[in-house]
Amino acid sequence: EAGVAQSPRYKIIEKRQSVAFWCNPISGHATLYWYQQILGQGPKLLIQFQNNGVVDDSQLPKDRFSAERLKGVDSTLKIQPAKLEDSAVYLCASSLGGGRRRNEQFFGPGTRLTVL
């Protein structure tokens, strides 16, 4: 079974530029998550989708971050404009969802963003 795919793996941009990340979840997984992991910290949930609808974006800085999941499969996360403090690894995860008791999340390898 293919895992969660993310691209690019690395990105270096200057502050005030824009950047976009792409995620392809495991086939059949209804729930998709984007996390931000700052160096030395644990992942922090930015946004959670159930199919193509947003169910939790309470920690997404909406003035600069946006995400979409068209057709309930792939997702993109965009930052516009980027700030220095956005330097982090952006992790995508997916799960079967649907209220399953265990609902294990499977993580992609992440995109490491450096903002100069």
Add this chain to the structure above:
Amino acid sequence: GEDVEQSLFLSVREGDSSVINCTYTDSSSTYLYWYKQEPGAGLQLLTYIFSNMDMKQDQRLTVLLNKKDKHLSLRIADTQTGDSAIYFCAERKNTGFQKLVFGTGTRLLVSP
């Protein structure tokens, strides 16, 4: 607050047991997880425990849960150099859409 706390660093010798500790925040959390992260990789689920259990064993891994103190531990028996990684505990909130809240991570270094 939302801070799940872990000690930052643990160093052991190969063959010894490792114990990684975690204090979580929400006594109503339903599941508690241990994830492993190797350099440049995403998170890999190692094991989990349901909140009505106090112990779970899975090969070399033993999870202990003290719900009264909101304390979780992961014991790795016969630690190997391949176990060197960062270990995160996470609690699954029993509110809303049951999001995961992760700890700060414990870096385990296993020396030969």
